Amino acid sequence: MMARLETRSWRSARRLAVAAMALVLVACASGPDKPQPAELSPNAALISVRLAWSARVSPVRYPLDVDVSGATVTVAGSDGSVAAFDSGSGAEQWRASVGADIGGGVGSDGRYTAVVTRTNELVVLERGRELWREKLGALSFTAPLVAGERVFAMTADRVVSAYDARSGRRLWSYARQGDFPLALRQSSVMLPVGDTLVVGISGRLVGINPLTGSLRWESPIATARGTNDVERLVDLVGRVSRDGNVVCARAFQAAIGCVDTTRGNLLWSRPAAGANGIHGDGEMIFGTESDGKVIAWRRSNGEPAWTSDRLRYRGLTAPLAIGRSVAVGDATGLVHFLSRQDGSLLTRMSTDGSPIVAAPVLAGNTLVVVTQNGGVFGFRPD
Template sequence: MSLLRALQAPSSGHALRLTALSVSALALAVALGGCGSSKPQPAPLERFQPVAKLGMAWSQRVVGEAETPVSIAVVANTVTVAGTGGEVAQLALDTGKAIWRADLREPLSAGIGSDGRFAAVVTAQNELVVLDRGAPVWRERQSGRVITAPLVAGERVFVQGVDRAVRAYDLRDGRWLWQYQRPGSEPLALSSQGMLTPFRDTLLVGQGPRLVGLDPVRGTVRFDVTVGTPRGTNEVERLADLVGPAARADDELCVRAFQFSVACFELNRGSLRWSRPQAGTQAVAANDNVVVGADSTDRLSAWKTENGDLLWRVDRFTHRGLSAPAIWGDKLAVADREGYLHLLSLADGRNLARIELDAPLAAAPVVVADQLIVLSRKGTVSALRAN
């Protein structure tokens, strides 16, 4: 079974913490974390005359607090979400009505992956929990912390730890199948949503600044390609993990390398098409024509998917804490830390509309047909439409 057919939508989270895999690296991270500095003031909201209308198709508060990293899984006309407190729910995509709800009564560190029937999360105690229509069916303790949402596809569950090790389990009975970890892993890893996504019959995983294509049945390597070699005087400055969720553009995959670059890969060849330097922290959005991402100051840039040529750049959202963006037809949707969702023209980045949500987003927005699915930090799932 094709992994892509088994899973139609990605999930996301973006806590920006460092996980030390050595004592010296941990000391370095703590030392840097103690160096405080005043935060720059966010750019004021720009006044404009809306030329599009944003409206709610439905909105439901279905889980408790949803602090990052959490995620949204949209597949088989369902929306499955999890809150950080352990609540899990599946909704009908067209109406928002609950199909099932569950409460694991323990905090989560990662979630959620789903194939429409089965769902998988990871608890703060490092246990992978698989549910069948909301009922837990098996658990398996992991060797370390997990931040990236599990991937449920092809009758398997794939889990990636913060140590970048990828493990595969049988979906039905929890039987361990294989483990992969690239030799020579860096001593520091980003404690954030990593890169774990399907492409046809290949499993794509991020290993530091490298994209690795694995055989999902055996865990063997099909290709291994890097976005480049990050430079710096220490391990923190050289940190360039691929940040999820990745953006598919036909047979290409476009990704963010943390504080390093934006890159697009040609998946059929397993090769790098182009890379452009941009010191950002959030995932990018892409379609066949355009790739969009924000840098660390929240300046948005758009490049041609084909060759990486710059199309436009806007700086009116600087320091507003932008989320990962989503391409929505000929529009771009992106939210900020104050809870505003902005709708921009994909052609030139001009403002089209704006709506205020009940809280900032907890996960990257997901586009399904003509709807934009968002999850706020208050646990509210909403389906928006634009015209």
């Protein structure tokens, strides 16, 4: 079984490289004219936000997921450094190095912290002290999930595995047969909902029994279409919006949709051309499209509520719904706070001038963003 997985992983890795080259060629052939970022209007400063604290890790050049567990924010730099900070004060709780560049992370439950290195090792720390590491069968760009004394990892060949958090013993692996061979170099979907592990596999949300690894249900948000492998990529990407048992997610450059995870029923799906995850609340879902439009959809049926063109071509992150605003980072290190009602600007804050590389997160009453240069910034309303 392991030999078959390794062969499949090697073939997947080769196809990933071909796809990456194809994407480069497409970009080079698209012409010299690059759309100019939208000019920013004067800062309205309609709400009062201040920088509460800042910290630093090494530069980040991989698909980082910032982990929030209670009052602890955990981040990791590309060089293998992992650090945990108190979300209230920014004080460093611990810092460690896993000794290799990181490809996917961070996942934590406050006690155990997990990352995946670019040498395909799943590394688990306990409050900064390494407990164990395990070789995976392929690359991984998705942050591990730590929950219920278990660590769950998903590799680029779409194999999901569970490990005992304390000992590192592998408990089970799940692989969907006959799946699409290519995968994105982006973080996918993996979260617990009740007693089900919900993961993104190609364009589907899949429900897995976390105790046994058996399949419970699967629900397609998008179906692969196109004339070549690159065009047919519809992997689920980035963060999701969860409200109770309903999880809404984005399929890369294809669609957004919502699934009732009780039985895996697709509630609705509609076309959307974005590459980052989404966020929302009980009424609305917010997302950024590839051209920088920010869109709000009604959670009940997916109908658009508003669209904002104010930040087009500014290299936006996935958004964060926070109170009456929607926060989104851009490629110049700015954090924009938009009105959840109509997308109008409420205020904006600056960081260190390098791109915001991960979706903003909320830890207590502090909004935390991380930049490509390794800056960690905590913002708080006055």
